[in-house]
Amino acid sequence: MEKTVLVVDDQIGIRMLLEEVISHEGYRVEQAMNGQEALDKIKQDSPDLIMLDYKLPIIDGEALVQLLEEDGFAIPTVVMSGLPERAEGKMKKYSSVRKTIGKPFQLNDIRILVNEIIGN
Numbered sequence: 044m045e046k047t048v049l050v051v052d053d054q055i056g057i058r059m060l061l062e063e064v065i066s067h068e069g070y071r072v073e074q075a076m077n078g079q080e081a082l083d084k085i086k087q088d089s090p091d092l093i094m095l096d097y098k099l100p101i102i103d104g105e106a107l108v109q110l111l112e113e114d115g116f117a118i119p120t121v122v123m124s125g126l127p128e129r130a131e132g133k134m135k136k137y138s139s140v141r142k143t144i145g146k147p148f149q150l151n152d153i154r155i156l157v158n159e160i161i162g163n
Contacts, residue, residue, distance in 0.1 A: 046161050047071045049090040051081040051107070052123070053099055057146075061094055064150050065157055078102025082110060089118060091161045094153075097124035097134075097143075104130075108137045119160050123148065 048070050050061045055076070062072040073090060075081035079101040081093070097104040104122055111118060120139045124130035127145035134140045141160055144152070 045069075045071045046091040047073060047088070048092045048094060048157060048161070049073045049075060049081060049084060050094045051075045051078065051099065051104075052094075052096040053077060057096070060150075061153065064153050065094075068154055068157060070157065070161070078104065078107040081107055085111065085116065085118070089116065091119070092157065093118050093120040095120050095122050097122050097130040105133055108134065108139060112137055112139060121156060121160070
């Protein structure tokens, strides 16, 4: 069965770019533009990995991870942030967060990371 990655970012360009890179690696990609949309999608069909922007409208990245963990979801998550050091400090308390990466990021790093976490 094909593994799914949920890309959550309020910038459409980043969502489209990540979808292109990740789907090229053989994964199905879903997109959400804010934390609420992501939460709704996750509750319908839990992905294998979440690529999550730290700063999001409605429900931000940290609040989303907290809600998911409180509800018993243990989905590996990669947090993306323009201020990765600050985000990493806040996100390291969550067991589902595997890595915090800075924006802008290298596309090859994304390929490697996704394959390391949920490799086919």
